[in-house]
Amino acid sequence: MAQHTAPPQKVNLGPGFWPVAIGLSIFNIIATYFIVTWDVNGFLPEAATPAGDIDFLFKFMAVFGSAIFVYVTGFIVFFAIAWRRRPSDAPDAIGIQVHDSPKLEFWWTAIPAVLVVILAFFSVRIWANLQQTAGDVLTMESIGHQFKYEFRYPTLKQSVYDDMHLPVDTPITLHVTSADVIHSFWVPEIRLKYDMVPGLVQTMRFTPKKTGAYRIICTEFCGTNHGNMLAALHVDTPAQFQQWLAKQAKTQTQGSGPVALAGGNAASGQQLFGQKCASCHNANGGFDAKIVGPGLGKLANDAAHPQLVTGEKPDADGISHVLIKGYQGPDMSQGKSGASLGVMPNRQANALSNGDIANLTAYLLSLSQKKS
Ligand code: CUA
Secondary structure (H helix, E strand, O other), rough: OOOOOOOOOOOOOOHHHHHHHHHHHHHHHHHHHHHHHHHHHOOOOEEEEHHHHHHHHHHHHHHHHHHHHOOOHHHHHHHHHOOOOOOOOOOOOOOOOOOOOHHHHHHHHHEEEEHHHHHHHHHHHHHHHOOOOOOOOOEEEEEEEEEEEEEOOOOOOEEOOEEEEEOOOOOOOEEEOOOOEEEEEEOOOOOOOEEEOEEOOOEEEEEOOOOOOEEEOOOOOOOOHHHHHHEEEEOOOHHHHHHHHHHHHHHHOOOOOOOOOOOOHHHHHHHHHHHHHOOOOOOOOOOOOOOOOOOOOOOOOOOOOOOOOOOOOOOOOHHHHHHOOOOOEHHHOOOOOOOOOEEOOOOOHOOHHHHHHHHHHHHHHHHHHHHO
């Protein structure tokens, strides 16, 4: 019954095909107008080059994507209605069988092919520009940690955490990597996103163009506190940036005097613990009540962990040493093959004064006494 080789015939496109095609075209022109004139910069600031290039590529893709969407879905709906099954049709009626349409097939192959080539041209050009921006005027590093961003500046001895400052109009080369699991470095206003992968250094190049505060967001699920892994990016004027840098350098050389642990105030220490330590350490349980680092509620009287991770005694001195120097490496209370527990930043990274260290030490020791 079904004929497989129909003689050439004029295909009836259905009632109202051309008015619908014209309607879809008008709709598409309106959509294109809104896409082209949409002020992306007003919606999400273009705070650095190459944000403008990337927005251009986005609009270019959106214009053609919307045309394809409008015509494809528009005609699917139209044909479904125009050629729907009618009550008068025979029970075994089948639709018009169309085989081969060389002309149509040529165009639906040629047009997308040309579009993809144009798209590839723009994408590759923007990508190539990213690889060879002029001048490493400021070259620095960012390292992802569970759950913070570390920033290394060429003129600072110590790292800075969760607070990045950059001078405006200065070409930046930023090397990103990770110390533990895969994180990512995304600043929506720069329009660049790079994964931070352990053992792999990737290079981002951009030039901040607008002063202001932006967010650096981790977009790679990296553990329980992934959702809180945010850092601030401040694009400063060159003068502000130099000021900030000088201030950092100064605080980093401070606090080298001896720490007097006597007179530490546990209540002040508790407050500070909430601000600086609680995202990684639990104050309400023993060693195994981990968040990132070990639980600290039984620091001085945990039979299963008679030593600190540094291998030192859990007394005021030992605790203060960890607060001062930070710690990274195996859990030395279990010997050299003990599990690594991530990075405990040092006093500079946590901005702890001598008084802060005495207060935190007093607080941590008070926890153990309460529970013994
Ligand atoms: Cu780091 Cu998600």
